[in-house]
Amino acid sequence: MFRYFASATPGQADATADTLFAALKAKGTTVWVYARETAKKSTDPWAEDDEIRYGAEVLTDRPQKADAGGFIKRVIPGKVQRDWTDIAAAAA
Structure with missing residues (x-):
């Protein structure tokens, strides 16, 4: 993932754009990831009973x-703790 820094305050992370790194940077953080393979766009919100192709607790x-060719990039390895395939999204 790429890091994002504020242009107004050099060296300081952008509080809005760098939120993903801030959320995942601590070792031992639990994250749930989900993937769908449907006609919905990746940016469309999930709805109850949407098909989840793969879900995991990481x-x-x-x-x-x-190496990011001059950009600041970090890879955050993860270990799958539990996973599921072909399930339906629950109600929010």
């Missing part, structure tokens, strides 16, 4: 530097 490790 435990993060420490962010690692990655």
